Amino acid sequence: MINKLTVGLVLAMWFSSSIAGAKLKAFRAGSINEISAERNGQSFMVVLWSVDCPPCIKELAHLQQYRNRFSRTSLVLVAIDGQQYSDTAQEILYDNQLDAMDNWIFTGSMPERLRYAIDPAWYGELPRAYFYDQAHQRVAYSGALTQPMLERWLKQ
Numbered sequence: 001m002i003n004k005l006t007v008g009l010v011l012a013m014w015f016s017s018s019i020a021g022a023k024l025k026a027f028r029a030g031s032i033n034e035i036s037a038e039r040n041g042q043s044f045m046v047v048l049w050s051v052d053c054p055p056c057i058k059e060l061a062h063l064q065q066y067r068n069r070f071s072r073t074s075l076v077l078v079a080i081d082g083q084q085y086s087d088t089a090q091e092i093l094y095d096n097q098l099d100a101m102d103n104w105i106f107t108g109s110m111p112e113r114l115r116y117a118i119d120p121a122w123y124g125e126l127p128r129a130y131f132y133d134q135a136h137q138r139v140a141y142s143g144a145l146t147q148p149m150l151e152r153w154l155k156q
Contacts, residue, residue: 024086026107027078029117035076035102036136043156046076047145048118048128051088056127059144064096069154072100079105080115080126 025031035046047063049056063075077098079089086105093099106114115122122128125142131153132138141149 024079024089024103024105026083027104027114028107029113031104032118035104036132039073039132039136041134042073043134043153044074044076044132045153046078046118046130046132048078048080048126050079050126051081051085051092053126055144057092059127060092060096060098062145062147063150064098066150066154067097067101070101073102076102076104078118079103080111080124082106082111 032046035044047059049060051057060077063070067075075098077093079085081089083105089103089105090099093101093103108114111124115124119130119140122140127142127144129141129145130138131141133156
C-alpha cells in the first residue's frame with residue numbers, strides 16, 4: 001500500500017512540475033528587441049495570443065502539430081493577457097505541448113504600450129503573427145495561420 005501511495009505522490013509531483021514547466025517570461029516594452037537580439041541572423045516567428053480568444057486556442061492546437069519542426073528559438077509565443085492569467089496560459093501551452101517553446105506573457109498595467117512596442121500599426125486584433133527573416137525584416141499577419149503559410153515559412 002505504501003508503494004502505491006509513494007508512486008502516486010511521485011506521479012502527482014511530476015505532473016504538476018510538468019505544467020509548471022511552461023515558464024512564461026515577463027514581456028515588457030523592450031522585450032521584442034530582446035527576442036530579436038537573441039536570434040541574431042536566425043529567422044523566427046512571433047505568435048500573439050490570448051487565453052480568451054477561441055481562434056487563438058485553435059491556432060495553438062494547429063501549431064502543436066508543427067512543434068517538432070520548430071526549434072526552441074524559431075517559435076515565440078506571447079500571451080497578451082497579463083500576469084493574472086499566467087496559470088491559465090501555462091495550462092493551455094502544456095495541453096497543446098507548446099510549453100517547451102519560448103513563451104512570454106504581457107506584464108504591467110498598460111497593454112497598449114506593449115502592443116505599440118511590438119508594432120505601432122497593431123491595434124490588438126488576434127490572432128496575430130510576425131514572420132521574421134534572417135535579416136529580421138518582418139511581415140505581419142492578422143488572422144489564423146494556415147497550413148500553407150506555416151509550410152512555406154518552415155521551408156525558408
